[in-house]
Amino acid sequence: MRHPRRHCVAPWLLLLSCNAAYSQSNVSMYGVLDAFVTHIHADGAPPVTRLDTSSLLASRIGLRGREDLGGGTSANFTLEIGLNADDGTAPDANRFANRQAWIGLAGQLGEIRLGRQNTPQFIMNGKYDAFTSATQASGWNNLLGAPPRADNAIGLFSDIGGIKVQALLARGATGGAAPLDERAANRNTHLAAEYSRDDLYIGANWQAVRTLALNATAKRSTVGASYRLNGAWTVYGSAGAERRTDGALNTRIAQVSAQYRFHPQASVSVGWASLHDRVAGAGHGDASQLGVMGRYFLSTRTTLYGTLSRLEQQDLRNSFFLSGAAVVSPGAQVRSPLPGGDIRGMQAGILHTF
Numbered sequence: 001m002r003h004p005r006r007h008c009v010a011p012w013l014l015l016l017s018c019n020a021a022y023s024q025s026n027v028s029m030y031g032v033l034d035a036f037v038t039h040i041h042a043d044g045a046p047p048v049t050r051l052d053t054s055s056l057l058a059s060r061i062g063l064r065g066r067e068d069l070g071g072g073t074s075a076n077f078t079l080e081i082g083l084n085a086d087d088g089t090a091p092d093a094n095r096f097a098n099r100q101a102w103i104g105l106a107g108q109l110g111e112i113r114l115g116r117q118n119t120p121q122f123i124m125n126g127k128y129d130a131f132t133s134a135t136q137a138s139g140w141n142n143l144l145g146a147p148p149r150a151d152n153a154i155g156l157f158s159d160i161g162g163i164k165v166q167a168l169l170a171r172g173a174t175g176g177a178a179p180l181d182e183r184a185a186n187r188n189t190h191l192a193a194e195y196s197r198d199d200l201y202i203g204a205n206w207q208a209v210r211t212l213a214l215n216a217t218a219k220r221s222t223v224g225a226s227y228r229l230n231g232a233w234t235v236y237g238s239a240g241a242e243r244r245t246d247g248a249l250n251t252r253i254a255q256v257s258a259q260y261r262f263h264p265q266a267s268v269s270v271g272w273a274s275l276h277d278r279v280a281g282a283g284h285g286d287a288s289q290l291g292v293m294g295r296y297f298l299s300t301r302t303t304l305y306g307t308l309s310r311l312e313q314q315d316l317r318n319s320f321f322l323s324g325a326a327v328v329s330p331g332a333q334v335r336s337p338l339p340g341g342d343i344r345g346m347q348a349g350i351l352h353t354f
Helices: 008-022 118-126 139-143
Strands: 027-044 047-053 060-070 074-084 100-105 110-118 149-160 161-173 186-199 199-211 216-228 232-244 250-264 266-277 286-298 302-313 341-354
Touching: 100 149, 110 118, 118 186, 118 199, 118 216, 139 250, 139 266, 139 286
Parallel strands: none
Antiparallel strands: 027 047, 027 060, 027 341, 060 074, 074 100, 100 110, 110 149, 149 161, 161 186, 186 199, 199 216, 216 232, 232 250, 250 266, 266 286, 286 302, 302 341
16 A cells, blocks of 8 residues: 555656756656566465555656856756656655755866765666666666665765766765764765776665664675676676674675577576675675566567566575565565464566666
8 A cells, every 4th residue: 555655746747847848958758668567476474465655766757957157067957757667756755856846067177066866876886786786686776775866965976087086075865864963973975986897787776874863873795796708697696794783684695697698689687696794693684586587679669578487495584575666655565473483476568768
């Protein structure tokens, strides 16, 4: 049931349309609609079959703009509003532009952005995972707890000798959590570097997220790469670590995956991810996942996709579920009530971008 988080989306669409009409020269409107049908069976729970949204990509409507200020300098902004394509409601009861809301200046030395922004880890995830860190099939997405966005953030971007570097300094909430006061106790820091040349991509990220309520800092670091072997095969690999300063979290995660583009309009991806938990006790234990995804590109904007997934949990672990790009409905987050319970799922969906 989603009634507590239902909001009217229609006025948002009207507002976006009006703004775009007044500034067509330097403002563009874009969007994504993603909906899917899924069947999930978790050990110890009845099977669930439902229609949901935002698995391969998060459904959204956005505005992005750029003004040339001369001398190689420009003013830029992005406003991005998530929505649920299955029932038209909003996925975040706390925010209007829940995905991105920032304004910035760019020049020859780089760019600075102010506002709610994607974290570097979120940007990188899709670059070193064959599932683009999305759909139920992505073990990397399901097992890694990194937040996708940060409120009240200052983002710094530059290119140093062909290496893209990014720093994100923020005070407030991350992800879809309720907004927090801008105080030092609610701070998070993100540092990242990326390198790409021809068929090779390499990325690394470090982040530290602290909240007053937690009274501890969650630290995460990841490194990943992808390499296109030929016109058909691309292989991916990544590894990471997560820990909390109070000792409640200490895990290691790794994944390997590959994509085979066997036809100009079709591809298949397969991958395996594993998490090792170094903390014992209630709610803790190792986990692993095997996933397969097929995609058929009806056009450059419309894609059909389907996945098969099996997520295994061990010892007392039962916290994970088969997720996706932005699957936020509690009814879609099917967990096993049994310690060490496994979860199996399949889905079929359609994605359209504009």
